[in-house]
Amino acid sequence: MAGPEDHPPADRSGPAPVFDTQIGAALLGLPVQAAYASVVHEFLGVEVKKGHSYSDWAARPLSPSQLAYALDDVRYLPALHDRMVERLGREGRLSWIEPDIAALSSPASYETDPQLEYRRVKGWAALDRRRLAVLRALIAWREGEARRRDVPRRRVLADESALAIARSKPANEEALRRVRGWSGKTGGGSSSAVLAIVRDALALPEDRLPESPPSRPRGNGDRGSIVALLARSCAPDRACTGSRRKC
Numbered sequence: 509m510a511g512p513e514d515h516p517p518a519d520r521s522g523p524a525p526v527f528d529t530q531i532g533a534a535l536l537g538l539p540v541q542a543a544y545a546s547v548v549h550e551f552l553g554v555e556v557k558k559g560h561s562y563s564d565w566a567a568r569p570l571s572p573s574q575l576a577y578a579l580d581d582v583r584y585l586p587a588l589h590d591r592m593v594e595r596l597g598r599e600g601r602l603s604w605i606e607p608d609i610a611a612l613s614s615p616a617s618y619e620t621d622p623q624l625e626y627r628r629v630k631g632w633a634a635l636d637r638r639r640l641a642v643l644r645a646l647i648a649w650r651e652g653e654a655r656r657r658d659v660p661r662r663r664v665l666a667d668e669s670a671l672a673i674a675r676s677k678p679a680n681e682e683a684l685r686r687v688r689g690w691s692g693k694t695g696g697g698s699s700s701a702v703l704a705i706v707r708d709a710l711a712l713p714e715d716r717l718p719e720s721p722p723s724r725p726r727g728n729g730d731r732g733s734i735v736a737l738l739a740r741s742c743a744p745d746r747a748c749t750g751s752r753r754k755c
Contacts (some may be wrong), residue, residue, distance in 0.1 A: 524613035529585065531608050532592040535601050548584050552592045556580050565663075622648040626718075629667045635674060637717040641709040643674035644718050649705055665702075677706055 526599040534540045545556040560577040570578075596602040626640070628634055629661040635643060642701045646665065653664045669689035681699050 525609050526612040527589050527592075528605070528608055528612060529588050529592065531605055532589075532596065536595055536599070537603050544581070548588060551588055552584055554584060557585070575754045607609070620651070622651040625651055626670075629671055631671050631727065637673075637720055638710065638713075639674045639677065640718040640720070641712050641716075642677060642706050643670060645705045645709040646670045646673060646702070673702065673706065678703065679707075679708060 510621060529547060530541060533542050533550070534720055538547060538550060545558060548556050550556050557577065557580065559572055563574055563577075565574070578733075592692075596605065611656065623644060626644040629643060629647065632640065632643055647670055650665045650670065654661045657664070666689050669687055672687045672689070673684070676683065676687060681703065684690055684699055693725065
């Protein structure tokens with residue numbers, strides 16, 4: 509699992525211990541944020557079928573192909589965990605992942621400021637201040653809805669959809685329906701709530717808009733500590749995550 513993405517936000521206690529296969533894969537030489545299917549194939553030699561990332565998982569009954577997809581999403585995790593732990597131990601890297609495991613099991617790791625959560629959305633920094641206000645309001649609303657309904661954030665509103673809404677600033681339901689990933693069932697079936705959020709954010713005075721991020725050199729993405737470790741010592745014959753050069 510990729511812990512921070514897969515944890516429901518209402519679960520403040522959290523399971524323990526948690527093992528993040530995405531981090532484990534990075535520490536064993538795969539790219540940071542490698543896709544689950546790629547990780548399963550690399551470590552177990554199994555091909556995981558794709559095709560239901562944008563399915564309507566709220567619809568019932570689920571189709572046989574959806575059920576197979578959902579099963580594949582979890583059925584390989586025990587074997588994947590065992591294979592990764594064995595290799596991490598053999599290569600002297602098991603202790604590297606322990607701080608991340610501890611953080612994933614800590615309730616404090618999931619305490620967030622809803623008004624700042626929009627900065628976790630990939631692509632937020634490219635928006636102007638007015639669109640940032642829309643994104644900020646959408647993500648804050650999503651946080652509250654996810655906690656209220658006790659479901660993962662993506663079940664309420666996916667990052668990609670929130671970003672697309674902020675970019676397009678839909679003024680009516682017809683425009684909202686054109687946003688990729690949006691359906692009337694998203695967020696409890698409240699298109700009107702989302703449209704009201706957009707409208708209110710667009711009406712904010714200038715002094716209440718989010719500040720644009722300062723200009724900075726292009727970085728290496730999230731989990732910088734892992735990238736630094738991989739840059740110093742990565743798996744043989746693997747491209748280093750930070751530089752893309754052979755070690």
